[in-house]
Amino acid sequence: MSKRSLHLKKFSWLSSRILSDNAHGRFHRPSTPPAICLAPSLDRDLNIGSKTLVEQCLSRGFASVRRVSRASSSSPSSPYVDLLSYIRASLDKLEGPSHHWLNRDIENKQLFKDKGTYVVLAGNLLNGRTDPTEFFEKLKLLQQRSPGVCFMGIHFSDQARVTDDRTALAELIVNEYLTFPVLLSEKEFSKTSGEVRYIVFKDFKNPLIYEEKDLDIASVAKALDSLAQDIEKSKSVRIFTNTWSKQAEAIKESHFSSFFQDLLLYYPGCISADEVGDRLFLSDTNHHRIIMFENNGKISDSIGCFPGFEDGEFESAKMLRPTGTLYDEEEDCLYIVDSENHAIRRANITSRVLETVYPKVVKKSGGMWSWIMEKLGLGKDDDTTVDADAKLEEFDARSLLFPWHILKKRDDESLLVSNKSFSKLWMINLASGEIEEVVEGFSKIMEICGQSITEKLSVLKHIPSNWVQQQTETITSCKEQPSASVFSSFTNLGDNIFMTDIACQRVLKVNRESGSCSSIQFSNIGILGLPYWLFIPLERVFNLANGVQEAHLSHTQELRLLPGNISIRLNIEIPPCTEIVEPIQESCIWRQTRGAISEVSATGSAVEPPEKIGVSQQWYDELDSLAKEIANPEADEEEEEVDVNPSEIEREEDGRIHINCTVKTSPGTSELIVYAALYLRLARNEETESASQEELARRIAENLKPVRNITTMKEEIFVKLLAKSKRELRDIVFLKPMHVRIRLDSMDHPKAENSRDVILTDSSVEVDVSL
Template sequence: MKPLQLLLSSTWNNLKQRPCLYPYQFQRGPQWCAGGFYQQSRKVMDLSGLTVIPLPNSSRRIDKKIVETDCHAKRLLSGYQSITEVSHKCNPESDFLSFINSTLDEIEGPCHCWLNTFRENKDSFKTGATLLVLAGQFLDGSINGSNSSWMLEQAKSLQQRFPQLHIMGFQCGSSVFSSVDRSHVVQLIMNEYITFPILLSNKMFPEVANVPCYILFKDSRSHVFYHEKGHDIGILNKAVEEVGTEKDKSRLVHNVKSTWSRHAEVTKEPYLCSFSRNLLLNFPGCISADESGNRLFLSDTNHHRIIVFNGNGKILDCIGSSPGFEDGKFETAKLVRPAASFYHAVEDCLYFVDSENHAIRRADLGSRVLETLYPTSNNDKKGNSSWTWIMDMLGLGRRVDTKSEEFDSNSLMFPWHLMKSIDDSFLIINRSFDTLWIMDMASGKIKEVVKGFTNILETGGQWIMKKISILEQMPCDALQAQVDTSSTPEGLPYAGLISSSTTLQNHIVICDTVGQRILKIDRESGVFSNIQFSNFGILGLPYWLCSPLERVYTTGGLWGAQIDHLQCFSLLPGRIDIQLNVDIPVDTKLVEPLQEGCIWRWARGAAAEVSVVEIEAGSSEKVGVAQQWYDELDSLAFLTPEPELTVEDNDTAMDSKFQDERVHINCAVNTSPGTSEVIICAALYLKLKKPDLGDDDQEKYAARILDILNPDRTGKAERDSFIRILLKSNRDLRDLIFIKPLHVRVKLDTLNHPKAENSKEIVLTDSSIEVKVSLNS
């Protein structure tokens, strides 16, 4: 027998006799096990819950002899398939990892298509870092009865715990290029908030063809694991640690970043959400009510905020400003994907689930302050000081970390549903209905953890069925359109919607996550109607149109902002009044006049912004006090009274501005000699016009909305998928409210001060400019 055969035979015999997957040790070298390597310095642990798959060319790092006999080596190891039946071929084309590498330079090819990807993904995959592939979880036909939300939660958890671990999804099959399947994957990305890229391929690979699994590559070359549903997530956490992901090092790098770099990392979102986030609502997932106060609390989940509005749709308040984890005033507080909520009338507080932060938050609606109930360590404010605040702003302070160093499978992980029991405890359930946490409402401590859907029904079935009874009052066809098969337990088809509906007086209110709207159903007549929102100025400028001021000041950069208009002027120093006249797209109309809260202005360089109050009141910098007194006397003496100058005139003036299909924004700056720049951003709430003739081509409307929002980074496959998603809503798309971002930059080249005749005084010149902007596309 050849030396290599002797080595493999000895290895295999030793493997069959040991429960651990470490069959053989080389002297002062790596540990080899069925197609991969382990470093000897690593602590040996039991990974018996994982199945090792020898992939083609997995042993190339030993020497050329092993490369030449790679197929023979796999034949000797074929007996190890007693755990999982996997067929392997020696055909190089079946090399899964080689195929992934061959697709990195093209988003779409004859055998593949990337979704939710961007340039950084390609570079990171080529660096040779540890790669985890989640395969076979993205189509209904490939799930095979397993719960896709459960495995996606695991992958997202690993992504949070190990920032240097690169994760991707993979789906193979002959139907993945169909528009139906592609739109299903895009919808899943938005619903589950998947931030890693997904590769679709019509090629079949034996390693991933049968059942959903994880495949873990070390240095993008060697060791591969197979992990099916049913194993505890802790096993997979240990496997990632064992392969060598440097979690501590990644945290050290994180702590020395600047504040705007931290902001960029926190706001990492699914790449495909760049389209859907410009809708008024982006996956409105959960809702609750204050019956006596006629208030509704909507979790606008993928916008990371909770909208407070009354029964008529008038927006009253907004909790949350941007994605992150931060307590404080509603305008500055941060959360990530809020879900179910519960209003406590006695305290006038709203308790809600902060899903991606694995937290329970409490919003005091009286003082408008948000605080964290769980994890309790985040409520410890005793160490706060000015120095702590400075260190946090510099990115050098203690990082808020909701994940413990040692993985705890009983800790709160991706909670979604929230119910209050009779003993002042919270029942918290994750979206996959895999785990129930019982939490003390006063202290925020977890008292009990229940695993398994059957056990969850035994413990909290009374409150779950109470929620389902509300849904049963709705027409069956309306419910069927909302059922999410990826997060609905078997045997209870509407359980996934228990947090998506509530009652308000004689109406049932339900979140339509497909149509991105809120429906109101009259209990007596059964008539459906859409809640028409108003008062958008309360929402302010969306976070994705804003940037930290230090970044704007130093570089003038805005996160992902596309400049709609850039114009330069050469003027004398002094006050400059700027008026923006914006033409909205011809086939759209403003939902309501632009409010001041939806506008953001900033001046940098040799210019300083004049406040809006000063603009409206007028400036009198060049006029002395005595002259102002005489002017006031003159105005009193010669002023002709104009009766009935009431608020109605102001409303009429506003309406006239509103009806001329133009948006007017005023801005003023004081300038000195030099160069400067004025940045103006705004959020325009629009919807398509309804033509006089009866044109009901919804597909044309969907394509038009997509063109207006201008997702120039999407390919044809993603564009077709978005159109299908909009059509799936089964609504008149001319009623869909969306945000058209406005980004204008005015560059000013200010000359030197002109001199007066006595050469002593500096003359300031007031100027006014008009900037015309067209958003027609």
């Protein structure tokens, strides 16, 4: 009875406070709350999501929640209610009088709905007073946990600085790898445009306002659970308790990447070296791969094929924004910080296999059907699951979240892993795969690994000071020691220092004795194979949930020929004022035959397949073979097996690239599909020699103009970013995709004079392709 009386007193006191505050239009409390609850006026039900306002206040503690009443028709509207109306009005327009979407996916119909749960990061995202990485990481964690929720950011600008803010936001989207849309707004909302806040709401009603400072992610996650009860979450994300909480639908590419993605390097974040083997390991971070190359720039191997989380051979393994790396000479392995998977991976260089060190994973076996579904891209993103113990572990400060740097503890079998700013350090035991200790604060971290950090940073005296300044501005700076933020951005190898240049998307080499600095010119680029983002839905094994869009179709042609052997010669004309970096390799070509057609070598004889075949082609070959065995294991001779052999590639004086291949057709319809990745750069001639930096940047932008209609990024923004880099733009290597479809209609075989035998014919055809 006493407890009931106590609750009644609380409710009476709460009601009186609400009525009093509605009358005076304000709400007083001892201190600034982390959350503000905008509820409807008193003539309506006080529900917010699935909880009433009273339940919210009692569950959170009354002192932590503030109510701002909805304005009546006679009083000025609440600034947050006005902001929601503004967001809703801008959803169906990429640009308006006072707004501009920077990286909006125009094919994403989800943002055009009035119904749904939204999380908005709103405020001055470029104020310079706070590190934007911190609040973006919080939002990305929530995005990974709740893939069915719509996330977006809003930056408030004004007419005077809107142009500069647009360029600065473009850099921010690339550097932070933001996959949610960002809205640049010139409209001013009182009390909303200054400090950064998180706004959570459903159906554009009753927003919950969370202050960015000291935000408790768990409380926002609970609010999302109550608001988005209709969103089905997978088992791996129902409990926000483990460091890896991702499902396939949540792994999306940034919609700002159409220009940058086709550059050879896309945010080269970190680099390390194997001094004995005389090789380097470059984290091509936003391409989700590690590139191994020699000190002269010759690429020898690569690790990773697609954004995701999957162990396996280098060609099929998946990572999500790999950053710091550490080579272990004794084991001949490379430890990799898999940043946005919140994991540590280990690549065995000898066996060419990638495995997960942390968190501990358990292999699953789903049988043949699961294997088929996975190859079709309809299964889960990986064949591993987090250990059951890790799933039950509470989310706390010990969790490995967005790691960046890595080094090994001296005389110990432990890895020291830190975030970008060296504000948090995790000690991971290699034997157990568990976090032994978590250290917070730069001063405490320096007590543990200060000697290693200081020794490496001492090399910076040999590096141009402008590089250090530029990198510290691009990467999250360590407040106590700004140079520490570039700890993983350079490495020693022999007499040279190799360093990544994120702003210019390149790798530099500095000689310590002479001080000369040069940009690495990569060779043997074909070993990287055909990039994953070029495949269209019918030709690739990944589903559209992963964010890869349809590739551009360069050329289609229909032919009506007699059945038999057909020699097809593709004459590819590259864009004017460009040159191919190196002869195209077979690994950069992917092709498929459909219908009454099979492919044979140009000479008609068996040819040894290339040493490295693209993983997509391997999967299709395996899937085709398995499907035939299941359908009719005894009918080996009823259907011709597709024999994929290397095409003959030529380069003639006319500047065109020629790809020859021979196919064998039977009566009926068929199709030959050819993909090729051509790596180009601007030609060094009189025309480009006299061009300004901006003109060269515009030429590159013209060649990289998005043909996969997935972004609203303006061409001029990309031009500004390139011109701003102050590098030799004719050294930039970019990818130009080629996608050709040749449809064949083969007539019946000609009959011999005896009317019984058929006549086999040989035909040849040339197809001109202009990119």
